[in-house]
Amino acid sequence: MRILNRYIAKQIIVGFLLISFSLLAMLWLTQSLKFVEMVTRQGLPVYLFVQMTSLLMPRIFNILSPIALFVAVLFVYNRLIADRELVVMQSAGISPWRNAQAAIFVGILLSIFGVYVINFTIPQAEQKFRELEWRVRNNLTQSVFREGEFTTLRNGVTVFIDKHEGDGSVSGIFVSDESKPELKVTLTAEKGRIVQTPKGPRILFINGVRQELNKKTNKFNMLSFSRYSAEFNSGAGAKRKEQTVREKTFLELINASKDKSLSAQDVRKFTVEGHRRILYPFFNLVLALLACTGLLICNFNRRGQTKIIAAEVICMIVVSGNDLALTNLAGRSLYFLPMLYANCLVPLLLCLYLLLFYNPFYWHHHKSEDLRYEK
DSSP states (O other): OHHHHHHHHHHHHHHHHHHHHHHHHHHHHHHHGGGHHHHHTSOOOHHHHHHHHHTTHHHHHHHHHHHHHHHHHHHHHHHHHHTTHHHHHHHTTOOHHHHTHHHHHHHHHHHHHHHHIIIIIHHHHHHHHHHHHHHHHHOGGGSOOOBTOEEEOTTSEEEEEEEEOTTSOEEEEEEEEOOSTTEEEEEEEEEEEEEEETTEEEEEEEEEEEEEEETTTOOEEEEEEEEEEEEOOSSTTSOOOOOOGGGSOHHHHHTGGGOTTSOHHHHHHHHHHHHHHHHGGGHHHHHHHHHHHHHHHSOOOTTOSHHHHHHHHHHHHHHHHHHHHHHHHHHHOGGGHHHHHHHHHHHHHHHHHHHHHOOHHHHHHHHHHHHHHHO
8 A cells, every 4th residue: 555655646746846847937937027127127137036036936836836736636546547547446445545645645745835835935035025126126226227228217317327337437427307396407427426325325426517497486507516426315215114914924913913003904914814824735635635536436437537527626616716705705804714714624524524434336346245135
């Protein structure tokens, strides 16, 4: 039995890894498109681009893991039936429960791993991702101004740089500042440098002219200078936003009701997320059982197991859909929280009951013997 379980478990793990990496690669490409603009327009370094997109992978893996395992288990057991291997096992007296032990083992293994990912890896990855995103979007030093191109910042400042020098300075600077509605400021300089200060980025100009136009009074002022510095508030000095739900630890989510600064809606949202961090990883086991139970307890059909597979896929969609719907309802009222657990436990217990107490080969064998005795 151990040899058979290792044989089936190995196939399930290989199938799961192939499906998971394929889906992760496709979704990584999809998610990376959001950051292409930062690379092409803002000059985001490639290593930061790879780091930011990679930090999204734990969250995506957590979502895809139960579905990938469901597909892998379904494929492996259906192939065992098509190759008559499962029929031989049943003829040798091996029960559906024993045949399902490989899928149960892999499901439990991924459930334990999922608990670690959702409670430790994802919060840390989300914190690092938001920190990097905040630095990239609000720090001028992260943006490499391209030679001969106009770069418009979010605060209405347009910067043009003619050439990047080897020592890190820039030459041929033109800056148009329209951050204030009533005032338009234009700065030109032969050379300059971008310096990051605690209050935000500061641009140092060397040998240039500052022109100022007051749109209300139509007054025009011009100033020539040898050295001049100016701060352009692009949000770099702004404080980082508070932690999101995914960034918080499990204890912070469960004890959200003790935090008096949170609104009732936030308390419900954090509480539901805390319970999901316990519950969701075990959908790996639930969906693995849903994928193999029908194929193991139903009679063999030489024309294929299309109906059984279709029924299992529908069950998977219903369970996953109920999880999403009940999560949203529980966010509005915590009275729906027990139903969230029921959506996971009912299919799990039903599959275990069928695998343990329903053996079609056993009942068919004894029914044939009873008919023979009656004759």
